[in-house]
Amino acid sequence: MYIEIVEHGTVGAGQQVVHKRPRRLNVPISGIFADNPHVSYRLRVQYFGVSGTTLGRILGVVLHLFPYKVQFTRRILPSTSLEIWKTVTQPHFWKEILMTNEAYFTLSGGAWKISAFAAHDIYEPSLHHQKVTTWGDVCPETIVGSFFFIDGETVDGNRYRWMLDHVCPEMREKALDGY
Missing domain, CATH: 1.10.10 (Arc Repressor Mutant, subunit A)
Structure with missing residues (x-):
């Protein structure tokens, strides 16, 4: 052997x-x-x-080339804000919304880390991170958003409806530039 x-x-x-x-x-x-x-x-x-x-x-x-995941993004330009404004000022634009989504971002950027070489060294971040929730929607002609919510509030049906009923008309009344 x-x-x-x-x-x-x-x-x-x-x-x-x-x-x-x-x-x-x-x-x-x-x-x-x-x-x-x-x-x-x-x-x-x-x-x-x-x-x-x-x-x-x-x-x-x-060759030192590494594949990456392709992500589609849309650059917001000054000319784009006019398109968004036209969409928001339509009386029933909320009926044309195709998709909405929200994302959570932690402000600390920390994670649980344990060193493989020195297992006794443990980095423990706080249990409750500061969070920011951002929300946006996609209409047939444009993207509306991003709206930010503090303290990690979830955008549920009530908040979403409130936003459509109050925030969007308020933006129309104030004629916000860039939106």
Whole structure:
């Protein structure tokens, strides 16, 4: 048994098969990524005929490129505020709301941390963080929001209805710039 471990690296019979990626594959991948950075990961895997894991390792270890999650954002410009204003001033714009959502943000940014090297060092943040709730909605023509609520208040049905009945007409009356 000792001889098998020394010769083969295992107690089982036979040698271990080590799959090595040919170095010639690194060069075309780096060239293709530089030429067209907008091609999807799946299409690149099919094009090169390698597994997704292999392509990921080439991207990360060799080329130092790391995939990221694509998020759609909308930049608010001065011209955008006119669109929002037109939407809000419609008498029944709240009937056209497609989707609403809220998000919670902690102001401390802390988290429970335990060091793997020194397990006796524990960083314990406070149990009740200061929170800010932000709310927004999506209409067919524009995005309305963000509205901020302090102390982590949840936007339930009553607050939402109150906001539609009181806040939006009040904004119309005050003719707020930029909204």
